[in-house]
Amino acid sequence: MIEVENLTKVYSSKSGIFERQSVRAVRGISFHIPAGGAVSFIGESGCGKTTVGRILAGLESASEGVIRIGGQDVSRVSSKERQALFRTVQLIHQDPYQALNPARSVGQSLLDPLKVMAKTKRVGDSWIRDRANEVLTMVGLDPNSVIHKYPHMLSGGQRQRIVIARALTVEPHVLVADEAVSMIDVSLRLGVLRLLRNLREKLNIALLFITHDVAAARYVGRDGEVHVIYRGLILEKGETDDVIQHPQHPYTQALLSAVPVLKGLEIPGPDRYIPLKEMETREDVETGCLFVSRCPFARDICREKSPLLTGEGHEMACHFAQVRNVVAMPVVAD
Amino acid sequence: MSVENKVEDFSTPIGVHVRNLSVVYETNQGQIPAVNHVDLDIAAGEITGIIGESGSGKSTLAMALMNSVSKPGRITNGSVIVDGIGDMLKISNERQRRVRGKQIGFVFQAAQNSLNPLSRIGHQVLDLGRSHQVGDLRSLLRHARDLLIRLGMDADRVLMSYQHELSGGMRQRVGIMFALVLDARVVILDESTTALDMLSQASVLEIVRELHQERGLTIVLITHDMGVVADLADRIVVMYGGELAEEGPTEDLLRQPQHPYTRGLIRAIPRISGNPDEAIALNGSPPDLQTFAQSGCLFYDRCPDRIAECQAGRPIYKEISDGKKVACYKVDRRD
Ligand SMILES: Nc1ncnc2c1ncn2[C@@H]1O[C@H](COP(=O)(O)OP(=O)(O)OP(=O)(O)O)[C@@H](O)[C@H]1O
Ligand SMILES: Nc1ncnc2c1ncn2[C@@H]1O[C@H](COP(=O)(O)OP(=O)(O)OP(=O)(O)O)[C@@H](O)[C@H]1O
Ligand code: SF4
Numbered sequence A: 001m002i003e004v005e006n007l008t009k010v011y012s013s014k015s016g017i018f019e020r021q022s023v024r025a026v027r028g029i030s031f032h033i034p035a036g037g038a039v040s041f042i043g044e045s046g047c048g049k050t051t052v053g054r055i056l057a058g059l060e061s062a063s064e065g066v067i068r069i070g071g072q073d074v075s076r077v078s079s080k081e082r083q084a085l086f087r088t089v090q091l092i093h094q095d096p097y098q099a100l101n102p103a104r105s106v107g108q109s110l111l112d113p114l115k116v117m118a119k120t121k122r123v124g125d126s127w128i129r130d131r132a133n134e135v136l137t138m139v140g141l142d143p144n145s146v147i148h149k150y151p152h153m154l155s156g157g158q159r160q161r162i163v164i165a166r167a168l169t170v171e172p173h174v175l176v177a178d179e180a181v182s183m184i185d186v187s188l189r190l191g192v193l194r195l196l197r198n199l200r201e202k203l204n205i206a207l208l209f210i211t212h213d214v215a216a217a218r219y220v221g222r223d224g225e226v227h228v229i230y231r232g233l234i235l236e237k238g239e240t241d242d243v244i245q246h247p248q249h250p251y252t253q254a255l256l257s258a259v260p261v262l263k264g265l266e267i268p269g270p271d272r273y274i275p276l277k278e279m280e281t282r283e284d285v286e287t288g289c290l291f292v293s294r295c296p297f298a299r300d301i302c303r304e305k306s307p308l309l310t311g312e313g314h315e316m317a318c319h320f321a322q323v324r325n326v327v328a329m330p331v332v333a334d
Numbered sequence B: 001m002s003v004e005n006k007v008e009d010f011s012t013p014i015g016v017h018v019r020n021l022s023v024v025y026e027t028n029q030g031q032i033p034a035v036n037h038v039d040l041d042i043a044a045g046e047i048t049g050i051i052g053e054s055g056s057g058k059s060t061l062a063m064a065l066m067n068s069v070s071k072p073g074r075i076t077n078g079s080v081i082v083d084g085i086g087d088m089l090k091i092s093n094e095r096q097r098r099v100r101g102k103q104i105g106f107v108f109q110a111a112q113n114s115l116n117p118l119s120r121i122g123h124q125v126l127d128l129g130r131s132h133q134v135g136d137l138r139s140l141l142r143h144a145r146d147l148l149i150r151l152g153m154d155a156d157r158v159l160m161s162y163q164h165e166l167s168g169g170m171r172q173r174v175g176i177m178f179a180l181v182l183d184a185r186v187v188i189l190d191e192s193t194t195a196l197d198m199l200s201q202a203s204v205l206e207i208v209r210e211l212h213q214e215r216g217l218t219i220v221l222i223t224h225d226m227g228v229v230a231d232l233a234d235r236i237v238v239m240y241g242g243e244l245a246e247e248g249p250t251e252d253l254l255r256q257p258q259h260p261y262t263r264g265l266i267r268a269i270p271r272i273s274g275n276p277d278e279a280i281a282l283n284g285s286p287p288d289l290q291t292f293a294q295s296g297c298l299f300y301d302r303c304p305d306r307i308a309e310c311q312a313g314r315p316i317y318k319e320i321s322d323g324k325k326v327a328c329y330k331v332d333r334r335d
């Protein structure tokens, strides 16, 4: 459905201390999401996840690379066709409160995009009404009870469902969910994750799920892939549960170690480790492994030579890749 | 607990005892009982985790612990006894001001914004010292520097920085430094890792864990994420609609949660091992003014285990075994 080859994005910005600085936000990323499939991008703040999402939704241009949506290279079509292609990719943001106009009821927010659709389909008002009910039901809400409500009357989970319903009005082929559950109470997150998974299955939508929470990726990304991103580069990728259960890159292992351990129900994996040092985005060393300054396994070669993605199916870029047991294990019932 | 004897630099840990505490907010729609008749002992030298969903009253309780609830909120009842100090709600304003910072350190939700944007971090340390009559400002600054290094940061750079030059994770760490720099014995962390990504959160929590062990601090950790308290806290207190639903030692509470709400919360945590389909989302919405008006259990509308009795009145919060308390009719029934 959507294919990306060697995507690169360089921002140049002025900074007080460093006169002119360019940030390599994305350093050559390739992936492919089939219809109904899922790819999760996992990585910490500032690693370039949002940038990729915005480029796919047509909100930002790539510095280099090829994007094909439904088989068509977006750089080789007219600007009108390009707009139409990008419309099939819908972006869902982190903050559902900001995404919705507080002065408009749920029904009103769905109306605008539906009117546009009705026009292209040459159908009337009754179609709009049916379709509004349909998308609300699809996201697990009771149309009658929410359609007249305003955003402040809804819980965070309900609000995010409305945002998703609105995205569905335009019948997208791809959803990009950027930290779509991170601002929702943990107790309500699971419901939204389930919904995203159902949409993949029922509507055959391709999902790019962007998160810093590995556990969340597991719930939407079954049968999909996980791509671990660090400073704009993919460090490890593979089938979701393979990466989570058999992580080989030290960075993936750090991310998995960061998942809290439920004392009493689980014991920490024997190899669990949490780097206490923050990511340095300013580091200008460009040779060698980008993770080297935080990596507990680094040796001289890591500073001298950039590790390349290797492996089949499950790939990783590390000179000392090795499965380590960092995931918490359930306590055997006594 | 694991408070070793190497804490000779520090005096004995301080506990906090909350009795029958109530706080209301006066709003146009009516009175919100944000904290309602809460009894809670925060054990000296332990990490107490307070968990509850958005609006359950966690921040209000935290503010009330320091008697700094702001308008339209008002403490209507109760006491907050801090060991060696007295009732925070009764001692003089000047005494309270000194206790805040000196004995009780806090890192508030939105700590991101609590730093002064116009002043370098180092200057803010000096301001804090002056407002607490610290004589030796130079050694205070040295102490701040040591703490920042301890927190994994380039201390000199941070002290020279303005808030906007720091990332979210760095600001949280700076917040923790401020909470500790006057050697507070009780530290309240309100959602101080919520806005951070997982890795940053984990490293901040790891540092909190280490500092707690080294200094025998009493820590109150407030969050909506059961995972965070499950990993770090010695005891967990579950809040619902301004009241306490359940509390107990962490492992006990996770292994044998009693209150249906606690059980729901634990089941709803996305995990990285086990069968993902075993996790179940919590149903329904958080309590609102209508819920508060009803006489029965606040959780009634969402409760999978409810019985007719639950509508009779609020269940009483009581001890069911050593150190475990719960407010639920169904649990009462069982024994
Ligand atoms: N408009 C911009 N101008 C300059 N630099 C930018 C811009 N947008 C992003 N960046 C930089 O690009 C890098 C990647 O940013 P991005 O927002 O994609 O990260 P992210 O992984 O989504 O992070 P987060 O988890 O915090 O949302 C960061 O270093 C960021 O500072
Ligand atoms: N300034 C205020 N004015 C009116 N009502 C308030 C105010 N602050 C809090 N409340 C209400 O008091 C109740 C408890 O709020 P509080 O902020 O203590 O909850 P919380 O558990 O900290 O939530 P969160 O997880 O969102 O931080 C809520 O119903 C809230 O709407
Ligand atoms: S290449 Fe070296 S520094 Fe990079 S992750 Fe592997 S071991 Fe660590």
Ligand SMILES: [Mg+2]
Pocket: A049, A050, A051, A178, A179
């Ligand atoms: Mg982002």
Ligand SMILES: [Mg+2]
Pocket: B058, B059, B060, B109, B190, B191
């Ligand atoms: Mg709060």
